[in-house]
Amino acid sequence: MSDFQKNSSNFEDLCLKIVKKLLGNSLNKIKKTQPSKDGGYDIDATIKYKNKQYSVLFECKLRGKNVNLRDIAANVIIAYNNCTDSLVFMINQYFTPQLEEQLLRFRDSSQLNIKVLIGSDIENVIQNNNIPVSTELAELLKDNNKSRKNKHISSLVLNTDSENICKQIIEKPQVNSDNKESDFIAQVYSNELNRAVSLLKNNKSFIVQGYIGMGKSAFVRKILNTVDCMCIRLNADVCQNQEQVILHLIRNIWGLPDNSFLGMFEEDDIDYITRTINDNYSMETCKFIKYILNQTSLSIKIEANYILCEYLVCIMKRHYPKTKYVVYFDNFHSANQEVNDFFVYLINLFSEKDIPCIIEYDLSEYDLQKQNLMAYNKIINKYAIIDIATLTEEQAKTWFIQELNITEKTANQIVKRVGTRFYNIKFISQNLKRRMHTPNFEKAMELLDMLTPNDLSDITSQIINSCKKKDKKLFYLLKMLNCRIPIDLCSYLNLSYSSLLKEGIIVREDRYIFVSNEFVKQAVMKETSDLVNEQNISELILDFCTHNPGKYKDVIIYGLFYAGKLEEATKEIDLLIKELGQKRNFTLMLEFIELAITISENNKNAHALSNYLIKKLEVYAIIKSLMLDKARLTLDHLQTLVNSGQLDLLDESYSELAICYFKGTIALKDYAFSDDLLNEHYKYFKNCIDGLMKDNPDDYLGKVCSNYAIYIKETKGNSAALEVFGAALKALPNSQTLYIEHLSHLACISLSYEPQKSYEYYSKIIEKVNNSQTFYCFPFHEYGDKAMCKVLLKEVNKAVSHSDLDIKYAESHGVFDEVGRILNIKGCAFLLADKVSEAVKCFKEATEIMEYSGYKHYSWRSKLNYVNYFITSGNKEELIKMLYDAYSIFKSGLITKVQNLIESCDDFISSREYLVLLVVGKCSQLLFDTKASQRADYISAEKIADEFRFPDKIKKHYLKTINQLINHHEQLELKSIYIYNGDIFIIG
Numbered sequence: 001m002s003d004f005q006k007n008s009s010n011f012e013d014l015c016l017k018i019v020k021k022l023l024g025n026s027l028n029k030i031k032k033t034q035p036s037k038d039g040g041y042d043i044d045a046t047i048k049y050k051n052k053q054y055s056v057l058f059e060c061k062l063r064g065k066n067v068n069l070r071d072i073a074a075n076v077i078i079a080y081n082n083c084t085d086s087l088v089f090m091i092n093q094y095f096t097p098q099l100e101e102q103l104l105r106f107r108d109s110s111q112l113n114i115k116v117l118i119g120s121d122i123e124n125v126i127q128n129n130n131i132p133v134s135t136e137l138a139e140l141l142k143d144n145n146k147s148r149k150n151k152h153i154s155s156l157v158l159n160t161d162s163e164n165i166c167k168q169i170i171e172k173p174q175v176n177s178d179n180k181e182s183d184f185i186a187q188v189y190s191n192e193l194n195r196a197v198s199l200l201k202n203n204k205s206f207i208v209q210g211y212i213g214m215g216k217s218a219f220v221r222k223i224l225n226t227v228d229c230m231c232i233r234l235n236a237d238v239c240q241n242q243e244q245v246i247l248h249l250i251r252n253i254w255g256l257p258d259n260s261f262l263g264m265f266e267e268d269d270i271d272y273i274t275r276t277i278n279d280n281y282s283m284e285t286c287k288f289i290k291y292i293l294n295q296t297s298l299s300i301k302i303e304a305n306y307i308l309c310e311y312l313v314c315i316m317k318r319h320y321p322k323t324k325y326v327v328y329f330d331n332f333h334s335a336n337q338e339v340n341d342f343f344v345y346l347i348n349l350f351s352e353k354d355i356p357c358i359i360e361y362d363l364s365e366y367d368l369q370k371q372n373l374m375a376y377n378k379i380i381n382k383y384a385i386i387d388i389a390t391l392t393e394e395q396a397k398t399w400f401i402q403e404l405n406i407t408e409k410t411a412n413q414i415v416k417r418v419g420t421r422f423y424n425i426k427f428i429s430q431n432l433k434r435r436m437h438t439p440n441f442e443k444a445m446e447l448l449d450m451l452t453p454n455d456l457s458d459i460t461s462q463i464i465n466s467c468k469k470k471d472k473k474l475f476y477l478l479k480m481l482n483c484r485i486p487i488d489l490c491s492y493l494n495l496s497y498s499s500l501l502k503e504g505i506i507v508r509e510d511r512y513i514f515v516s517n518e519f520v521k522q523a524v525m526k527e528t529s530d531l532v533n534e535q536n537i538s539e540l541i542l543d544f545c546t547h548n549p550g551k552y553k554d555v556i557i558y559g560l561f562y563a564g565k566l567e568e569a570t571k572e573i574d575l576l577i578k579e580l581g582q583k584r585n586f587t588l589m590l591e592f593i594e595l596a597i598t599i600s601e602n603n604k605n606a607h608a609l610s611n612y613l614i615k616k617l618e619v620y621a622i623i624k625s626l627m628l629d630k631a632r633l634t635l636d637h638l639q640t641l642v643n644s645g646q647l648d649l650l651d652e653s654y655s656e657l658a659i660c661y662f663k664g665t666i667a668l669k670d671y672a673f674s675d676d677l678l679n680e681h682y683k684y685f686k687n688c689i690d691g692l693m694k695d696n697p698d699d700y701l702g703k704v705c706s707n708y709a710i711y712i713k714e715t716k717g718n719s720a721a722l723e724v725f726g727a728a729l730k731a732l733p734n735s736q737t738l739y740i741e742h743l744s745h746l747a748c749i750s751l752s753y754e755p756q757k758s759y760e761y762y763s764k765i766i767e768k769v770n771n772s773q774t775f776y777c778f779p780f781h782e783y784g785d786k787a788m789c790k791v792l793l794k795e796v797n798k799a800v801s802h803s804d805l806d807i808k809y810a811e812s813h814g815v816f817d818e819v820g821r822i823l824n825i826k827g828c829a830f831l832l833a834d835k836v837s838e839a840v841k842c843f844k845e846a847t848e849i850m851e852y853s854g855y856k857h858y859s860w861r862s863k864l865n866y867v868n869y870f871i872t873s874g875n876k877e878e879l880i881k882m883l884y885d886a887y888s889i890f891k892s893g894l895i896t897k898v899q900n901l902i903e904s905c906d907d908f909i910s911s912r913e914y915l916v917l918l919v920v921g922k923c924s925q926l927l928f929d930t931k932a933s934q935r936a937d938y939i940s941a942e943k944i945a946d947e948f949r950f951p952d953k954i955k956k957h958y959l960k961t962i963n964q965l966i967n968h969h970e971q972l973e974l975k976s977i978y979i980y981n982g983d984i985f986i987i988g
Contacts (some may be wrong), residue, residue: 110255215421306812341814419454702735820849
């Protein structure tokens with residue numbers, strides 16, 4: 001045991017005496033905590049400052065060498081989670097510049113104040129206050145570094161000679177917030193600023209919107225500097241997946257400057273952190289936090305998102321008495337498909353818990369801009385909107401006069417050429433300042449005459465051309481690394497990027513630099529290639545990666561690609577694609593699949609090309625983008641490759657099978673299964689059951705057979721589909737797709753007469769999916785199906801509880817189409833509890849959500865429920881429109897199925913489709929009078945019976961039952977599990 005270890009207990013006792021002496025009457029209470037992971041003791045104190053109580057933790061460190069970051073990082077996290085206001089390290093050593101930088105980043109990243117009491121000052125306190133200390137310990141406290149006197153005194157050091165000890169410990173140093181851009185925008189938009197500040201003070205979220213380059217970011221900066229708050233910023237431009245967003249939020253509230261800090265903890269640190277957190281949070285929360293600290297990633301569990309997000313809300317609320325949090329969603333318009341609806345969930349979650357959010361949104365102006373309209377539509381009616389418009393000419397002139405000290409006449413000439421977009425006038429004023437110590441405005445006007453007033457692409461090109469001359473290598477790196485450069489690589493190559501930051505060309509986020517917007521990206525990627533420069537830079541990139549093994553997998557791929565080492569690049573891509581899939585980072589996954597496609601085309605490798613095109617389609621299917629043009633173009637690309645004759649027989653047959661599956665999946669969603677596509681599916685199914693096709697590569701044969709069975713279900717009914725599933729499973733017993741879809745079909749068939757059996761089937765599906773190696777999709781739909789079973793079992797409380805949990809699962813993954821469907825199920829549960837007004841609220845919200853999500857396949861259900869149960873109270877025209885929309889969707893998708901059900905041996909009158917048409921018929925009778933028959937949206941029971949070609953017997957039953965539904969005094973003869981209190985509810 002070293003002298004330092006032997007004296008650690010004495011040092012802790014000494015620290016306790018020093019703290020009591022320094023704080024004096026300000027000290028309310030003080031105690032030593034239990035031994036920590038390193039065998040030492042913390043001192044937990046409560047002090048009074050400006051009539052408030054503050055919690056301060058003192059951590060004692062007696063070391064024979066310099067304290068490093070790992071010694072203190074766990075304490076910072078624990079202090080934050082315990083709602084400590086300040087953390088004071090009492091150490092016998094000074095600290096290295098590296099540790100100082102890291103501690104300052106910790107302090108500036110969180111609400112926690114951090115101070116350090118160093119050995120030389122501890123000595124001074126001992127001497128000035130005659131505190132007894134052993135000779136051995138006194139020797140260990142001596143600072144033997146003679147050069148220390150020449151070093152600067154860090155703002156972290158606690159000055160024990162000062163009388164304001166409490167102030168130093170409690171109050172964090174104020175950051176200089178002078179910013180002439182923000183100040184100018186605040187003057188221009190003073191009314192909007194006052195409104196925004198008032199909203200924040202009242203914990204209300206709001207949207208700051210306007211065209212790009214109007215000064216929205218400067219406006220938000222001014223708001224945040226005006227209100228006493230701790231801001232957590234999420235930049236949608238660089239948030240690629242949900243895991244990244246959650247990790248960003250967690251490390252930000254903990255005060256960790258970037259994600260690299262999450263991976264620095266050893267097992268005893270992690271146990272220490274989670275053991276302490278466990279005092280205030282559930283075991284599940286601690287389990288997921290422990291996983292993050294071990295793996296620097298999220299656990300692949302459906303409940304991980306919502307449990308961690310609830311932890312975030314809880315910890316922010318616990319700090320609320322002293323720290324007000326604001327979450328700033330910057331560039332919300334740029335959020336990709338993986339995070340856009342997740343952002344909506346977070347905004348709603350924080351706002352509901354009185355944690356205000358600021359959402360910055362660029363309105364559409366240029367084709368190049370990203371437009372996250374669907375997510376925007378989900379929040380636009382919920383939160384206040386503050387519009388930031390173009391400056392007036394007078395306001396723009398004022399800026400130039402202040403900045404350049406010029407006459408109003410000259411300022412007017414500049415504005416006529418430049419326009420009034422704030423981004424443009426800011427750049428021009430900076431440019432003119434640099435060029436003209438004694439301004440020559442004739443030359444300046446020549447330069448400005450080349451600009452189009454207010455045009456952003458023009459000004460962006462000017463800025464980039466200006467910067468490229470001195471930062472050429474940086475621009476090559478931006479292009480080669482797809483506009484994403486590790487800061488470590490810049491340091492390794494001695495590249496400065498400060499001027500690009502100042503010009504707004506790049507932003508710095510999480511140890512990377514990124515381009516600031518799509519205009520910059522387009523300009524960078526258009527840069528003419530220089531093969532010699534690219535080759536030289538690729539060698540530097542690879543050298544950097546050699547010195548950072550395993551750390552920058554995306555960077556090494558681009559380095560290999562530009563070095564011409566395409567085979568090695570492809571191997572690295574395959575490994576990274578697999579890893580990205582596990583992390584559900586589908587945006588980056590698509591980026592590298594696209595690169596692999598480029599390599600395959602360059603190498604004329606048709607085999608690899610077909611495989612990567614199929615992988616790309618698989619990702620589109622996972623992120624529900626198969627309906628989009630980019631997915632259809634990929635499908636066309638694969639079809640063209642098949643038709644070209646470049647593939648061997650095996651690859652050709654595999655590709656054709658995949659094409660059939662994807663086309664079938666799209667057709668089922670579109671309700672547009674053509675005869676040719678049906679024949680192709682039937683051919684595969686027939687070859688499969690006849691034993692002519694036995695291979696099932698990647699389960700595509702099983703998927704095609706499953707699609708065929710679903711089509712048969714939609715057109716010919718359950719019994720016919722059951723035969724298809726049975727035959728296909730007999731031929732392909734190991735097909736997971738067929739197994740799951742067959743179980744789902746059995747559950748669907750059982751719903752009407754044995755919902756408990758259906759519940760068991762859905763539970764089996766969930767178990768199968770959760771235990772499989774396929775990590776891409778969570779079984780959101782089946783969790784909703786279980787709630788539906790509880791409704792049909794009339795177990796109302798369980799149905800509502802199941803629904804609430806399912807909504808948490810779906811919402812916390814941004815899967816809002818499923819949220820809408822489950823809300824409809826929850827509404828039906830409320831009907832059975834005779835809470836009709838609660839049910840109607842659910843139906844309305846479900847409809848709105850599914851309208852935004854484009855989830856037509858299920859939206860007609862909630863629409864019909866809303867019309868049916870709000871028919872006596874709602875706006876008649878609104879209800880008519882909703883009824884017509886629901887009926888049109890149902891008819892276009894299911895008329896063939898209904899007609900086949902009528903013709904088949906299945907009992908059509910007991911089917912759910914018949915019940916749906918009864919609701920439409922009933923509501924049409926109540927909403928339309930006899931004069932309405934000329935309306936384009938007119939519906940009647942007679943018209944429905946004719947359009948669906950009801951035989952006379954069914955038509956007679958149909959019209960009679962509608963009358964019974966309308967006239968409640970008549971006995972309703974129809975019996976169904978979907979009828980309650982004499983009316984029908986639509987669930988599915």
